[in-house]
Amino acid sequence: MIKIANVSKHYGDFNVLKDCSTTVSKGEVIVVCGPSGSGKSTLIKCVNGLEPFQSGEIIVNGISVGDPKTNLSKLRSHVGMVFQNFELFPHMSITQNLAIAQVKVLGRKQDEAIDKGLKLLDRVGLKAHAHKFPGQLSGGQQQRVAIARALAMDPICMLFDEPTSALDPEMVNEVLDVMTELAQEGMTMMCVTHEMGFARRVADRVIFMDQGAIVEDDSKEAFFANPRSERAQQFLAKILHH
């Protein structure tokens, strides 16, 4: 589904990504973790072309992301993404947020789009809030709407960029529950997150990044039982002490 091969990216002399390679198969759930500044957010943004990269290749569903001839908008329309700061559109109601891209990008009819959006809103447990605006919802609620918005596009896979790190602690679980459900239904997911409990429950593989490089890429059992690199060991120890 997603193939990342020898991807490197630099700003001037600074290497943000160093020769990163991995794959995500259909139905797999991958958790990407690592200290801040390790390049994990950059890597996931390269997958749908939000960040350009200088060398290497990323193939999503058979389409090369780095190829200048690729229609990135079309590719992105079926790769869902959820952001750290939710990024709902503040000037639109929740319903409009759910419908706009379906209508303008996929060309669905307004009624159809709203129907679909409301169904997904119900699924994340927020049907009662359909007429509100994003600024009137809590962070956790906004993030659940953002997940519903991405799902409304019928994505072939979902990218999560630290979806819980801007949330108050008591709201983290409501978002993780939605993600867990999604994973159990067989969605292909690539999640940048520090939530190791989530990784233990649902991940198939864990990728650990440090200083722009993929240091570990292993099954979750192997990663948690016996991380090979010293840095991953330190990272896990620190997370536990939080």
Next chain:
Amino acid sequence: MGYQWNWGVFAQPSATGDDTYFGWMLAGFKMTIGLSLSAWVIALLLGALVGVLRTVPNRVLAGIATAYVELFRNIPLLVQLFIWYFVLPELLPASIGDVYKQSNPVLQQFLASMVCLGLFTSARVAEQVRSGINSLPRGQKNAGLALGFTLPQTYRFVMLPMAFRLVVPPLTSEFLNIFKNSAVCSTIGLLELAAQGRQLVDYTAQPYESFIAVTLAYILINVTVMTLMHKFEKRIAVPGYIGGK
């Protein structure tokens, strides 16, 4: 102080006989409003366009937009006005220039004033639009793109509606400025409010009344515009966000 106040002067027939002095004031008032509003339309359209261009990734377009803003921002309004009014008609090809120079002088004054004020203000509007767009959270653009919007669609559906709301308060002050700046156009002989005030001083012996009336008229415009824009701001406020409920 031996000054004889006489507010009745405005009801007197004017020196040219076809109107009262109040009529002069009113004509100036209408000219100021008409000039400012038509220039504002130009300023908004061009300013929005140039402001957006300053934020696009295309370097050539952004560079042209920057040059535009710098050009109109760094030359005094009065100099720009004189260039539009005195210089430009000379530089036009003779055939067009002659037709223009033979047209109604009031029309010439009005056109030069409107274009000048419009372009001058558009550079300021562009700066406000640019800073409005730049003050949006960066993630909004990414979120739009990630949903499959093209860049123009992202601007249209995601960034511009929000930037527009952020920009209304600073644009209100530019809108007020355009009315005030229109007084500069009295220097090329356009009979707007300030010029009529000056004329009243020359024709009547009542300078105080004339200037007080003109000054009050500007204050009236100022207060009206502020009240209207405040109402407008409330109407477009986004629930849950700055200024919203």
Next chain:
Amino acid sequence: MYEFDWSSIPGALPFLWDGMKISLVITAQAVLIGIVWGTLLAMMRLSSIKPLSWFAAGYVNLFRAVPLVMVLLWFFLIVPEFVGQLFNIPKGTDLRLSSAMAGFALFEAAYYSEIIRAGIQSVPKGQIAASYALGMTYGQAMRLVVLPQAFRNMVPLLLTQGIILFQDTSLVYVSALADFFGAAYKVGDRDGRLVEMLLFAGAVYFVICFAASQLVKRLQKKYHPA
């Protein structure tokens, strides 16, 4: 097609330079008075003594509602006579130029006052509390703690306003002061070369203002690196 003839510029340079000096003097005195009077106005506006705050608010709002051209006309045509009568100054004395300059400075002070008020308000309230806690008076707290911080934040804005003000000086044209623009216009009018002189004046203003604004930008980057 129009044929340019720039030959009247070299001979006119000394005259234009005299005009430029007047522009610069008006700018300098307006900036100076504007900042001093503007600071006082801003402090009055923020003061808890109501009449002071009302006066400052009224002053600032009045000047900001009226076009500079109108203010200059007031101070050129009306105020000199009024002042002359008030202080019994002999009729022949020409107060018009100094009056126009005063009007200009008083006008700009309203704009400076708003910049300075925002600057003072940008200093956290805790700073005043901390100054009081150290035993300072209101005056000391303002002078030693709040204003220095406020001015540091405001320097780019104050300078930018200075550039706007320099451009505004061209409007003294309505009061017959021979500033740079007035001089350029006179030369152009005399030689029948208005097109060239106006373009030349525009270019000179552009070079000065553009260079100054780039300088301000640099300064801003140096002191407030984003």
